[in-house]
Structures are given as structure tokens and as C-alpha cells.
Amino acid sequence: MSFSSDERAVNPIPPLILALFVVAMGVEVMFQLGTRGIIGGPSAVGWRQAALTDYGFQGQYARFMVETGQLRPEFLLRFVSYPFVHLSFTQALIAGVMLLALGKFVGEIMHPFAVFVLYVLSTIGGxxxxxxxxxxxxxxFGGFPPVYGLIGGFTYLLWVRLGAVGASQVQAFRLIAVLAGLQFLFGVLFGFAPDWPADLGGFVFGFALSPLLVPGGLSALVTRLRKRG
Known part of the structure; x- marks a missing residue:
């Protein structure tokens, strides 16, 4: 998609996406300071592991609620809390940078609150x-599934844009294809990450939900993208 510099200047990172980035990185900074003994005392060394256990997602919590019919708040929280706890600073930083970049791109078309909704629903979908x-x-754990949801949204927007100008819409899937290829390569070299289904789920949810989050639906989106072309 091509946008003018003026359009980019008036389309900053959606505030709620920026807030999500600040919260996730704030948690990571706290872990780093605790590990180094700067805050929290000796017990702070175990903060990360405790947070991963308390706020990470595991299928057993969902199964328990389905089988018992009990919607327990502490289990429901895990569906949206896991992106804020990471295994390492590197994971948090990469996910955070991608969040800001994709949030900015998608926010150039969607309303800022719609971008936030896309993030939340992709988190749950993951x-x-x-x-x-x-x-x-x-x-x-970690913020990649909702980031892949934003990639799904970006892919959808680009897919519609290419269709509006008569170009090959297959090109819209280039980004996700590259990322999938890199994940496969790293998997062959270093072992496949067990959380790949969440990334896939985030992308699929993001792509599928995007038409519902564009003001006016698909027809309005096509008209708007044609004007920007």
C-alpha cells in the first residue's frame, strides 16, 4: 500500500496499542531489574517464573471450564494475559517492536479502537x-499471537487494495509467507517452537475478523483504498 508522508504524519501509532507495548515492556523491565537485584530483594529472581505460571495460558484451563461449565475469572484472564509475560528480554523486545510497526500500518486504515479490538480478539484466537x-x-507465553493477528489484518487490507487496482492478490500473503518460512527454517535448525499453533490462530483470526472492523464494511474499505491508490 502506498500512502503519502502527510497521511503517515497524521496517523500515529494507535494509543491503545502504544499502551499495550508500554505495559508489556514495563513488565519485562521489572523482571530484568528484579533478576539483577535492583528491586524486590532475593525473591525477585523468581518473578518471571511466577508470572509465567500465573498468567500464561494452558489448554487445561479451557478444558476445565468447558467440562465443568464454570467460567472462572482467573482462568479467563489467561486468555488475554499471556502476551504480557515473555520468556526473555529478546522475545519481549522483538514482539514489542513488531506490535508497534503492525499497529501503525493497520491503524492507517482502521480506527484506533478497531485495531485494539483486533489485537484482543487475535489474542483470544491464538x-x-x-x-x-x-x-x-x-x-x-509472549506477544507474538496478537502480532500475527495484526499481520492478518494488514494482509487483508493489502489483499483488498491489490484487488481494487487489479493486481495479483496473492502478493498480499508475501509477509506471512516470509515469516512462516523463517519459522520453518529456525525449526529445522533449532527445533520447532511448540506455540506455533497460536501464531497460526492469531493470523487466521486477524484476517477473518478484519472485514468486520472496518467502518462501513468491505464496500467502504474498497472505496477508501481506491481513493488512496
């Missing part, structure tokens, strides 16, 4: 996919 494809025992 957890559901993790449960469906990885079972009950695998843990899910």
Missing part, C-alpha cells in the same frame, strides 16, 4: 488455536 492444536499440556 489461545483457542493453541488449545485445539497443541492440547492441554503446552504452555503459551
Amino acid at each position: 489461545a483457542l488455536a493453541m488449545w485445539a492444536l497443541a492440547g492441554d499440556s503446552e504452555w503459551l
Whole structure:
């Protein structure tokens, strides 16, 4: 998609996406300071592990609620809390940078609140996919599933834009194809990450939900993209 510099200047990162980035990185900074003994005392060394256990997602919590019919708040929280706890500073930083970049791109078309809704629903979709494809025992941490949801939104917007100008819409999937290829390469070299179903789920949810989050629906989106072309 091509946008003028003036359009980019008046389309900053959606505030709620920026707030999500600040919260996630704030949690990570706290872990780093605690590990180094700067805050929290000796017990702070275990903050990360405790947070991963308390706020990470695992399929067993979803299965418990389905089988018992009990919607327990502490289990429901895990569907949206896992993106804020990471295994390492590197994971948090990469996910955070991608969040800002994709939030900015998608926010150039969608309303800022719609971008936030896309993030939240992709987060939940990633957890559901993790449960469906990885079972009950695998843990899910980190902010990549909702980032993949934003990639799904970006892919959808680009897909519509290419269709509006008569170009090949297959090109819209270039970004996700590159990322999938890199994940496959790293998987072959270093072992496949068990949380890949969540990334896939986040992307699918993001792509599928995007038409519902554009003001006026698909027809309005096509008209708007044609004007920007």
C-alpha cells in the first residue's frame, strides 16, 4: 500500500496499542531489574517464573471450564494475559517492536479502537488455536499471537487494495509467507517452537475478523483504498 508522508504524519501509532507495548515492556523491565537485584530483594529472581505460571495460558484451563461449565475469572484472564509475560528480554523486545510497526500500518486504515479490538480478539484466537492444536499440556507465553493477528489484518487490507487496482492478490500473503518460512527454517535448525499453533490462530483470526472492523464494511474499505491508490 502506498500512502503519502502527510497521511503517515497524521496517523500515529494507535494509543491503545502504544499502551499495550508500554505495559508489556514495563513488565519485562521489572523482571530484568528484579533478576539483577535492583528491586524486590532475593525473591525477585523468581518473578518471571511466577508470572509465567500465573498468567500464561494452558489448554487445561479451557478444558476445565468447558467440562465443568464454570467460567472462572482467573482462568479467563489467561486468555488475554499471556502476551504480557515473555520468556526473555529478546522475545519481549522483538514482539514489542513488531506490535508497534503492525499497529501503525493497520491503524492507517482502521480506527484506533478497531485495531485494539483486533489485537484482543487475535489474542483470544491464538489461545483457542493453541488449545485445539497443541492440547492441554503446552504452555503459551509472549506477544507474538496478537502480532500475527495484526499481520492478518494488514494482509487483508493489502489483499483488498491489490484487488481494487487489479493486481495479483496473492502478493498480499508475501509477509506471512516470509515469516512462516523463517519459522520453518529456525525449526529445522533449532527445533520447532511448540506455540506455533497460536501464531497460526492469531493470523487466521486477524484476517477473518478484519472485514468486520472496518467502518462501513468491505464496500467502504474498497472505496477508501481506491481513493488512496
